[in-house]
Amino acid sequence: TVAVTVDVIDHEVELKIKDDGIGFQSEGNRLVRSPGLGLNSMRKRVEDLGGTLVIGGSGGTTVCATFPLG
16 A cells, blocks of 8 residues: 655645555564665755655655755
């Protein structure tokens, strides 16, 4: 299952994509991953637009990009 939300919060646009897959985790029985070309490319594109990208992953993966309005 995947959920996509777009919100305006405090003069910023937040785009959040969350799934219920195995996620990113560095310990335990979860998959250990480091950022590859795709994730690094997403981060660069978001930063080029003045935004920030946060990727988390316990109990699924959440990708959250926040961009300033204006």
